[in-house]
Structure formats: structure tokens, C-alpha cells
Amino acid sequence: MAKYRLITMVNPKEGREAELNEWYDGQHVPDLLTVPGVVSGQRFRVRNPMVPADPICRYMAVFEIDAEDPMPVMAEIRRRSESGEFPLIDAFELASMAIYEALSEPRRP
Numbered sequence: 001m002a003k004y005r006l007i008t009m010v011n012p013k014e015g016r017e018a019e020l021n022e023w024y025d026g027q028h029v030p031d032l033l034t035v036p037g038v039v040s041g042q043r044f045r046v047r048n049p050m051v052p053a054d055p056i057c058r059y060m061a062v063f064e065i066d067a068e069d070p071m072p073v074m075a076e077i078r079r080r081s082e083s084g085e086f087p088l089i090d091a092f093e094l095a096s097m098a099i100y101e102a103l104s105e106p107r108r109p
Contacts, residue, residue, distance in 0.1 A: 007096070007097070012058065031080070039066045040064040046059070
């Protein structure tokens with residue numbers, strides 16, 4: 001079981017949703033999957049917000065990190081982003097980014 005999840009919540013900038021989705025799916029997720037310790041990535045779009053919030057984060061990405069300590073993995077992601085190895089775009093606003101530690105195994109019925 002991957003011990004950690006990196007969860008990001010973003011909103012596209014006005015008129016740039018298609019650009020955001022193309023970059024995230026075609027560039028950013030594949031880039032992050034090359035970092036040792038990042039074992040999967042999956043994106044989500046909000047379907048039906050259950051609690052009113054302003055603004056609603058329209059997109060979420062969840063990356064599984066399998067490492068004893070997620071901070072070196074995050075440091076490598078930051079290094080590659082700052083060096084330009086991971087091309088970044090300005091088509092979105094980052095609303096939230098956090099690492100969550102798994103407290104249990106996934107449960108199924």
C-alpha cells in the first residue's frame with residue numbers, strides 16, 4: 001500500500017480549461033510518475049458539490065507516494081519544477097496542495 005497521497009486542488013483560469021486539461025493529462029501526470037516514489041496519479045473533476053463553498057475547486061489530482069518519508073519525494077518534484085525539467089503553465093490557480101498519510105488500507109464491501 002502506498003503510504004501517502006499528494007492531493008492538489010485547482011481551478012482553471014477563464015477560457016483556459018482545455019489547455020489545463022491537455023497539459024495536466026499529457027505532460028504533468030506523466031512527469032510526476034517519473035519521480036521515484038510516485039507510484040500512481042489520477043485526476044478528478046467535481047461533479048456535484050455537497051457543501052457550498054466559494055470558490056469550488058473544479059479539479060483534483062491524487063498522486064500515490066510510496067516512501068518512508070514523502071518529503072524527499074516532494075523535494076525532487078520541487079527541484080524538477082524549478083529547474084524547468086517539468087514544464088509548468090499558468091492556466092490555473094492552485095487552491096490547495098497537501099500530503100495526506102494513509103491511516104488504513106482501502107476497504108471494499
